[in-house]
Amino acid sequence: MAILRPEDISSSRRILEALGESVDEIKGYCCGQPAYNSGYRKEAQSVSRKMLRVTRPYETVVVPSGSCTSMVRTGIPKIFAGPRGLSITERTKAFFDFGEFVHSHPRLRELNFELTGTIAYHDSCHGRRELGITSKLIDLLEHINGLKLRRLPHEEECCGFGGAFTVKQPEVSVEIARTKLGEITETGAQILVSEDLSCLTHLQATAEGDGRKLETWTIAELLDRALNE
Amino acid sequence: MSNFRTRAKLKIGHQSKPAATLKPIVRNVVRDSRLMLAERPANAKLRAQEARKYTLNHLEELHSQLRESCKKNEITYHRTTSSEEACALISEIIGQRQRIAKSKSMVAEEIGLTNYLRKQNKEVFETDIGEYIVDIEGQGPSHVTAPAIHLDRHRIQNLLNQAGLNVPDNSPLTLSHAVRNTVSDFFQNVDVGITGANAVIASSGRIMIVENEGNVALGLSNPPIHIAVTGIEKVVQNEQAALDIAQVLAPSATAQPLTAYTHFVDTPSKNQERHLVFVDAGRTDILKDDRYREILLCIRCGACMNACPVYTAANGLSYGSPYMGPIGAVLSPLLWPESFSDLPDASSLCGRCSEVCPVGIPLHDMLLNLRADSAAKQAGKKLTEKIVWLSWSFIFSKPRLSQGFAWLTKKILRLFKNLRKQTPLDPRRMPRTKRSRDAEMLIPLFEKESIPSKKQTSNQPSSLLEQFRVQATEVGFKIENEATTHLEKCLVLKATGAIAATGSVVFVEKDPFLKKLMEASDVTIMLDKETIVEFPSDAENLIRANGNALIMTGASRTADIEKKIVRGIHGPQNISVIVK
Ligand code: SF4
Numbered sequence: 053m054a055i056l057r058p059e060d061i062s063s064s065r066r067i068l069e070a071l072g073e074s075v076d077e078i079k080g081y082c083c084g085q086p087a088y089n090s091g092y093r094k095e096a097q098s099v100s101r102k103m104l105r106v107t108r109p110y111e112t113v114v115v116p117s118g119s120c121t122s123m124v125r126t127g128i129p130k131i132f133a134g135p136r137g138l139s140i141t142e143r144t145k146a147f148f149d150f151g152e153f154v155h156s157h158p159r160l161r162e163l164n165f166e167l168t169g170t171i172a173y174h175d176s177c178h179g180r181r182e183l184g185i186t187s188k189l190i191d192l193l194e195h196i197n198g199l200k201l202r203r204l205p206h207e208e209e210c211c212g213f214g215g216a217f218t219v220k221q222p223e224v225s226v227e228i229a230r231t232k233l234g235e236i237t238e239t240g241a242q243i244l245v246s247e248d249l250s251c252l253t254h255l256q257a258t259a260e261g262d263g264r265k266l267e268t269w270t271i272a273e274l275l276d277r278a279l280n281e
Numbered sequence: 282m283s284n285f286r287t288r289a290k291l292k293i294g295h296q297s298k299p300a301a302t303l304k305p306i307v308r309n310v311v312r313d314s315r316l317m318l319a320e321r322p323a324n325a326k327l328r329a330q331e332a333r334k335y336t337l338n339h340l341e342e343l344h345s346q347l348r349e350s351c352k353k354n355e356i357t358y359h360r361t362t363s364s365e366e367a368c369a370l371i372s373e374i375i376g377q378r379q380r381i382a383k384s385k386s387m388v389a390e391e392i393g394l395t396n397y398l399r400k401q402n403k404e405v406f407e408t409d410i411g412e413y414i415v416d417i418e419g420q421g422p423s424h425v426t427a428p429a430i431h432l433d434r435h436r437i438q439n440l441l442n443q444a445g446l447n448v449p450d451n452s453p454l455t456l457s458h459a460v461r462n463t464v465s466d467f468f469q470n471v472d473v474g475i476t477g478a479n480a481v482i483a484s485s486g487r488i489m490i491v492e493n494e495g496n497v498a499l500g501l502s503n504p505p506i507h508i509a510v511t512g513i514e515k516v517v518q519n520e521q522a523a524l525d526i527a528q529v530l531a532p533s534a535t536a537q538p539l540t541a542y543t544h545f546v547d548t549p550s551k552n553q554e555r556h557l558v559f560v561d562a563g564r565t566d567i568l569k570d571d572r573y574r575e576i577l578l579c580i581r582c583g584a585c586m587n588a589c590p591v592y593t594a595a596n597g598l599s600y601g602s603p604y605m606g607p608i609g610a611v612l613s614p615l616l617w618p619e620s621f622s623d624l625p626d627a628s629s630l631c632g633r634c635s636e637v638c639p640v641g642i643p644l645h646d647m648l649l650n651l652r653a654d655s656a657a658k659q660a661g662k663k664l665t666e667k668i669v670w671l672s673w674s675f676i677f678s679k680p681r682l683s684q685g686f687a688w689l690t691k692k693i694l695r696l697f698k699n700l701r702k703q704t705p706l707d708p709r710r711m712p713r714t715k716r717s718r719d720a721e722m723l724i725p726l727f728e729k730e731s732i733p734s735k736k737q738t739s740n741q742p743s744s745l746l747e748q749f750r751v752q753a754t755e756v757g758f759k760i761e762n763e764a765t766t767h768l769e770k771c772l773v774l775k776a777t778g779a780i781a782a783t784g785s786v787v788f789v790e791k792d793p794f795l796k797k798l799m800e801a802s803d804v805t806i807m808l809d810k811e812t813i814v815e816f817p818s819d820a821e822n823l824i825r826a827n828g829n830a831l832i833m834t835g836a837s838r839t840a841d842i843e844k845k846i847v848r849g850i851h852g853p854q855n856i857s858v859i860v861k
Contacts, residue, residue: 079684081677081680082683088649089652090670091651091652092653092656092674093653093656095670095671095674098674099678102677167723169723169724169725170723177630177632181631181632181633181636182632202725209590209631209633210590210629210633212594214629214630214631215630216652217591217626217628217630220286220626221626221627223286223290223294223707224293224591224594224595225629226707226709227293227300227594227595228590228594228629231300231590240726240728241725241726242722242723242724242725242726243723256713257711257712258709260710260713261703261708262708267717267719267722273716
């Protein structure tokens with residue numbers, strides 16, 4: 053997913069390095085979610101197996117998009133059965149969502165984030181219901197001095213993307229996005245921030261198609277712009 | 282062949298979008314349900330889930346126990362394997378009789394009972410207000426507990442006028458009362474009452490049916506024949522299990538503490554017959570498949586559809602099945618594999634259905650499993666799809682390839698950005714992926730007060746009696762210390778007990794209690810304060826004695842029109858409770 057917006061990768065890297073981590077980028081591998089959600093488990097297996105193999109040498113793997121993390125932590129354990137499945141499940145615990153990782157980092161307090169402005173926040177379904185990291189992400193955003201956060205009135209509702217869903221049911225998918233966009237407009241904010249790049253891409257695509265003015269930032273981009281060095 | 286997408290597209294493209302009617306309503310229900318459930322015991326959901334799980338693990342055992350209990354209660358037990366068999370059997374029970382009062386039953390929808398009987402020239406009358414309305418429309422219910430939820434008051438007024446009811450205005454009150462009156466008229470002379478069942482208790486042979494309007498009460502007490510039709514999975518172990526289910530059912534379905542009437546019916550009165558018809562229609566097969574058996578835990582509360590973004594955007598009729606929303610997207614292809622293979626795709630997998638389901642059904646895991654099944658089964662037919670995923674998995678195994686592929690895709694999409702056909706229902710373009718440096722965007726278009734968080738209300742009333750008073754008043758009972766009305770003018774009843782958390786009173790009576798109750802307009806209930814229990818799940822002892830039990834939670838009401846509560850449907854309206 054992140055391949056689509058390479059600048060988000062450099063933002064993530066910058067923040068992680070500021071926290072004192074040494075970072076290697078693993079590019080071009082996939083968690084398997086698109087195939088998994090479409091019912092093609094064998095294909096999902098083979099792709100995710102390779103991803104797990106190349107990430108094996110690393111102590112921690114930080115994933116820049118919420119739904120990918122969620123696939124690794126809750127989806128992958130379901131597609132590998134038996135004793136191998138157990139060791140794979142164990143391994144998936146080394147994967148963290150970017151925002152979650154930064155939030156729990158012991159050196160976070162040493163960094164100074166500042167950005168004057170107003171943003172709206174979109175909570176992704178995967179982050180909220182599968183990873184349960186909403187409160188951590190909100191807390192992280194509140195670390196940024198000068199930033200005003202406008203939360204959506206129905207934060208728990210989906211943006212309508214749903215991966216394969218948006219391909220198979222484009223009209224319903226857009227209809228749901230429009231409800232969300234209406235609520236974003238009502239906050240007055242012109243920038244939407246979320247942990248999940250796929251939600252953001254879908255909302256932005258719909259917004260642009262409808263001629264609405266909206267910018268979408270990942271949390272990595274927001275932190276990158278706000279980091280004072 | 283179902284075609285969700287085509288139907289949904291039509292609905293969304295229509296000038297009155299489903300979401301405009303549905304969204305505000307379901308949002309309130311979901312919110313209020315959560316609050317209502319929070320007032321139940323902390324383990325309420327778990328208890329309901331346990332009760333349902335016990336059933337799935339002991340299904341046949343419970344059925345044989347139930348057969349015996351039914352004999353004792355003079356209820357005729359029937360078990361059918363298919364929809365056709367069930368319809369034929371019911372038609373046989375009805376025989377030459379003509380006038381049939383039917384109340385809401387999802388299984389009756391599933392087996393197509395109304396149509397079957399009408400083809401035989403029977404007069405089948407839908408007595409539930411919502412069902413009556415959608416029956417005129419002729420497209421079936423769009424929700425499992427609120428059949429007419431997709432219709433607003435204007436359309437309902439038109440439909441009722443079309444049916445000759447001549448309603449002067451379109452307030453939910455006028456509309457509901459107009460239907461009530463025609464239903465009451467029908468009940469003046471009726472041969473058969475058909476109802477569903479929310480649970481059937483194996484140990485005692487009682488049938489639990491929940492309702493708000495009183496039309497079920499009329500169907501149970503008036504006609505010489507009562508037929509309850511339900512799925513084989515609705516049998517439960519004992520009264521405790523039934524109460525554990527009822528306790529989460531009403532809060533999840535309609536955000537009420539309990540429905541106005543929770544019936545536990547057993548032995549029919551002297552000149553009455555009672556039949557219990559179980560329908561299998563594929564359920565034993567579902568039970569054998571570990572990945573899906575838990576779908577049979579479902580208590581048909583409809584919470585999953587209220588919480589579903591797809592349901593709300595497309596409305597229940599788009600599913601083309603008697604079962605809609607997430608439960609429908611899972612259950613329909615399991616019951617009718619040939620017809621609904623596209624429904625598992627009608628979900629964005631946001632996971633909210635699994636979250637709200639009061640019996641903990643992992644709906645969205647099941648949707649994923651069904652997609653995998655369909656991919657495997659249709660490998661031959663969906664050749665292009667298979668090829669796409671095979672090449673996808675090849676590309677994403679080679680990082681160079683996948684990066685190149687992504688780069689290329691982006692370029693191509695960009696190139697075609699303006700060529701892609703944008704439609705009003707899907708105007709999306711490949712969005713720009715370069716960052717903008719427009720600092721102005723950080724300035725909001727307008728300032729806004731932050732929304733103050735809702736203040737916490739309700740200091741828990743201290744004693745059970747106090748709690749009962751508060752809740753009972755809330756549901757519409759008049760609480761008195763002394764009789765203020767002349768007792769001779771009203772029906773005086775002695776309650777077996779009461780439930781504090783829901784403000785309900787409990788009766789266990791021999792027939793014709795229900796008939797008397799439904800004919801009264803003023804009722805005074807004598808309640809001994811020592812008999813009040815806290816939660817519905819504590820009421821087992823209260824309903825254990827032999828006889829028909831009724832848990833009454835306020836006077837009858839309906840919310841079938843735009844979810845606006847209208848009081849005063851069938852049965853008594855002025856109900857006082859004298860607590861001693
Ligand atoms: S699946 Fe769960 S939420 Fe949906 S109707 Fe059944 S019990 Fe209710």
